[in-house]
Structures are given as structure tokens and as C-alpha cells.
Amino acid sequence: MLTLHTADLLLPGGDGAPVPGGAVLVDGAVIGAVGPYDELAAAHPTARTRRWPGLLTRALLNPYGPELLEQAYHPDPREADDFAHGTDPVTGPDLERLALDDTRWGAGARRGLQRMLAHGTVAVGFPPEGPVRPSVREALRRSGLVTGTRAAVPPGVPALDPYASGAPVTHLHHLVPRNHARFAVFDVRDEAELAARGAGTCVATVLDGRLVFRRR
Structure with missing residues (x-):
């Protein structure tokens, strides 16, 4: 089953530009597509949608x-x-x-x-x-x-x-098609707020396409 994960802001990492209202299309254990939610939803009308608050970005x-x-x-x-x-x-x-x-x-x-x-x-x-x-x-x-x-x-x-920890923070796996579907969503507005408030703001974690954590 295809699943669209969308949040207020998507930061794909690498050379990818921020995407307000962006989404990641998960196809099994990999990323099928990345882009504005409306475009991906129109292209994949049977995909299930999961909406999250805040920032969707690379996992840690x-x-x-x-x-x-x-x-x-x-x-x-x-x-x-x-x-x-x-x-x-x-x-x-x-x-x-x-x-x-x-x-x-x-x-x-x-x-x-x-x-x-x-x-x-x-x-x-x-x-x-x-x-x-x-x-x-x-x-x-x-x-x-x-x-x-x-x-x-x-x-x-x-x-x-x-x-x-005080050590440099490492993010993994740029969010691009065919990469592992590993990412997280944090209830913050942007990277600066994430750095200030920390990863305790996490609301969802996806590992190889599976939703392995969801804040209740």
C-alpha cells in the first residue's frame, strides 16, 4: 500500500529545497516520490494519507x-x-x-x-x-x-x-526517491526550533516504511 506522509514543512536534505505543505510517498520500504502534497495526492489517488504537525525531515x-x-x-x-x-x-x-x-x-x-x-x-x-x-x-x-x-x-x-548531548547532530538518508523510507516528524516550525527544543518534539518516526513511533 502506498502512504503519503505530509506535514507543514518538508526538509528533504541534500540539495532539496524546503517544501511547505510537502509530502513523502512511501512505497513499501522505500521512498516513491517527494514533493508538494497536492501534486502527489493527485498523482496517487489511492494512497493513504497521514497528516502530521510541524517539520518532516531526515531521521537521526x-x-x-x-x-x-x-x-x-x-x-x-x-x-x-x-x-x-x-x-x-x-x-x-x-x-x-x-x-x-x-x-x-x-x-x-x-x-x-x-x-x-x-x-x-x-x-x-x-x-x-x-x-x-x-x-x-x-x-x-x-x-x-x-x-x-x-x-x-x-x-x-x-x-x-x-x-x-552537545555533540554534532547527524541526520540520515536524504529524502529522495528510491532511498530508504527513514524519516521523522517533529512538532516544530523549522530547523532552528528543532535545534532549540530538541528531538523530544518528535511526533512520528518511520523506519523502512513502517510507522514505528507515533505520539499518542
Whole structure:
């Protein structure tokens, strides 16, 4: 089924100009077309339409895979009262006191990956050998998120929101026909507001054509 994702402003990246009222046509796992919504809707009258507020643009890479998934635990909301910072990642001495087994590591990693998707992230950076913990490797495989290779520990502070880390923010995959259908929508007016308010403004994330996060 063809799906049109449209928002107030489309930023395709690369040499593509901003498109007010723009849209991305998703055909399976790839992008079929990009342009003004009215033109794409007229050309593809059977396509389903998903309308979003704000800015539709390229999805994000979070470079802190080991730090956020193998050196931090993401509590279940039912555990939130057990931790000083609720469901924020648990690290350092607090993490050591938990003495997690592999099953809990995997569960925490799955929640961490879901929270990355909720920040418009579709790729996670790891060293070339990938995740060390088997449960984290399996959680990443099942999530569908892309594993990006990093050469060194990136600067900044590990954070679920790439804009909050202080490191340069990496966007993936220009939104052009035949590229992977990987993008996100943020409830902001433009790139400047996205940088100021961060990826917590994400309202939708699409990974290989699938809507993997939608703000309720």
C-alpha cells in the first residue's frame, strides 16, 4: 500500500529545497516520490494519507550505542518509583547495585531502543564489533534500528535526545526517491526550533516504511 506522509514543512536534505505543505510517498520500504502534497495526492489517488504537525525531515543517528544500551539501564515505568530520576537511564554506582542479569539487560535495552525511536532516531552508533552483550545485540536486531559504525567515542554527553548531548547532530538518508523510507516528524516550525527544543518534539518516526513511533 502506498502512504503519503505530509506535514507543514518538508526538509528533504541534500540539495532539496524546503517544501511547505510537502509530502513523502512511501512505497513499501522505500521512498516513491517527494514533493508538494497536492501534486502527489493527485498523482496517487489511492494512497493513504497521514497528516502530521510541524517539520518532516531526515531521521537521526544516536552515536552513543554502548553508553546508552550496554552501560545504562532503562527502567520499566512500573519501576519508576524505585529510582530517583524515574525512567531516566540508570548509570554508574546505581547501575552496579542493580546487578542485572542478561534478561533484565535485554528488557532495558528494548525500552531504550523504543525511547530512541520516540526521539526520531533510526540508527545507533557502535564500534565495528557491534554490541558486546548478546541480549543487547538481539534487542537491536529485533528493533530494526540500523547499526552505524563509529571510529571513536563521540564528544558530548550520552543522551536519548541527540540534540541534548552537545555533540554534532547527524541526520540520515536524504529524502529522495528510491532511498530508504527513514524519516521523522517533529512538532516544530523549522530547523532552528528543532535545534532549540530538541528531538523530544518528535511526533512520528518511520523506519523502512513502517510507522514505528507515533505520539499518542
